[in-house]
Amino acid sequence: MKKTLREIADILETDAPSEEFAGAVIEGASINTLTIQPGNLFVPFKGEKTDGHKYVRQAFEKGAGASLWQKGVPDQPSDLPIIVVNDPEEALQKLAAAYRLENHFKVVAITGSNGKTTTKDMIAGVLSTKYSVQKTEGNFNNNLGLPLTMLNIRESTDVAVLEMGMSGFGEIELLSNIATPDIAVITNIGESHLQDLGSRENIAKAKFEIISGLNENGILFYYGDEPLLKNLVAQTEGLKCASYGYEETNGLYPRNTVIDDAGSRVQLGTEETWVSIPVLGRHNVLNGLATIRTALHLGLTLEEIEEGFAKTEMTSMRMERVEGAHGEVFINDAYNASPTSMLAALQFLEEAKAQGKKIAVLGDMLELGDNEEQFHREIGQKINFNEIPVLLAFGPRSRWLAEEALERSPLVYWFDQHDELITELKKHLSEGDLVLVKGSRGMQLEKVIEAFK
Structure with a gap:
């Protein structure tokens, strides 16, 4: 966004600042004084623990070109370029929607219970x-x-x-109406947010709001093996x-799939060409297919898609390969976890080749609602100890998982302490071992990997 304060005020249907400031040009927006860029519009919010209005002067010291200010909040600066609005959050969303409508860039919007960030990275890299x-x-x-x-x-x-997350009904609908996607992608329907939505059927309905x-x-590209999505489409x-x-x-499926230590190679439906997807895990083949679907729709050839995959940079802590200091290999999948993604990661560990033994370090899966004990116990029952002989569980809910596994x-x-887990892991770890580290974000299991770098 590059607009004058007068233009911004017109979009927000409010008064522009004084003539002294009205012609000033603003570029972009920020809610954080630590990362604000020169010329940004600062957007202050009143949160539970702090009030962004307290940092408005600091934002200007860091280079902000202007700031919003919520009507009724006291001590509004009179010497700075300020636009007064009823609700800064709604104003931010209104500005974004207006900017989208007046520009011609394509929007690819991605949601799903698992794989949103990986798919986002893949699509951006390939395109x-x-x-x-x-x-x-x-x-x-x-x-x-x-x-923002x-x-x-x-x-x-x-x-x-653009990635779209949610915890309840109406949230994806709001984001979709702001972004007005040209392409929407739903990666899958899992168990995340059962605590808020109560059932996988409701999770599917909330994700399906992306079409609004x-x-x-x-066009919508969706995971067609999921009956809940097929029903909503029908x-x-x-x-x-x-x-x-x-x-x-x-419409798009892998006729043949080869999984290896570098990722996977797929031969598509009726094509003779193979495409390499450089992300670990059989479940990431599906995210690769979503990427291929999107890229073909936007005019890329399979050769360009292959080239794009090779250059793609992935966000950390998503099936990230990390070399330990003594020849062990860690798979850092500690950004988040649900039953679906936990089983997918364990399937990868079972199928992966390792010079040494395989070890699973598994943490709590959060936001699963009333059935959280059942979900954790089911994971403990499904671990293949012929392939994964050592299990270290972490967190109060993972005690259920460990109880089942001990049988x-x-x-x-x-x-329930990181340092105790690290001490025990050192006793089992040898050169060439392959260690999967997987848990919900709140478990901070990346600390385990840091101890072995």
Whole structure:
């Protein structure tokens, strides 16, 4: 976004600052004085623990070009370029929606229970072989992060790849209506947010809200092996869509798949060409298929897609390979966890080749609601100890997982302190061992890997 304060005030249907400031040009927006860039519009929020209005002067000291200010908040500066609004959050979203409508870049919007960030990284990386691409950075995928991302998209950008997260109904709908996607992608339906939504059926409905903002010629690409998504698609008249998945009933599927230590290679449906997907795990084949679907739709050839995959940079802590200091190998998948993603990561560990033994370090899966004990116990029951002989569990909920696993193997250990887990892991670890580290974000299991670098 590059606009004068007068233009911003007009979009927000409020009074512009004095003539002294009205012609000042603003570029982009920020809610954080630590990362604000010169010329940004600062957007202060009143949170539970702090009030962003306290940092407005600091934002200007860091180079802010202007700031919003919530009507009724006292001590508004009179000597600075300020635009007064009823609600800064709504104003931010309104600005983002207006910026989107007046620019011609394509928007690819991605949601799903698992794989959103990996798919976002893949799509952005592959499309970069042909287009100027910007993507959601970090976890800026909510009601604040998405509009901030959009306002910082350069006018020269061809494609914006936007991640959309949620915890309840209505949230994806809001984001979709702001972004008005040309392409929407639903990666899968898992168990994350059962605590808030109560069932996988409701999770599917909440994710399916992504179609609400699809522009007139927009299309949905969805995981076609998921019955809940197939049902929602069948119930939606006039929806332009196409599926991908392992089943041959999908429009795009892998006729052959080879999994190795570098990722996977797939031969698509009726194609003779093989495409390499350089991300670990059989489950990431599906994220690769979503990427291929999107790239083909936007005019890339399979050769360009292959080139793009090779250059793609992935966000950390998603099936990230980390070399230990003494020849061991860690798979850092500690960003988040649900039953679906936990089983997928364990499947990878079972199938992976290792010079030494395989070890699983598993932490709590959060936000699973009333059935959290059942989900953890089921994971403990499904671990293949013939392939994964050592299990270290971490966190209060993972005690259930460990209890089930102990029925089948003696090499099962449970901890509630990182240092105790690290001490025990050192006793088992040898050169050439392969260690999967997987848990929800709140478990901070990356600390375990840091101890062995």
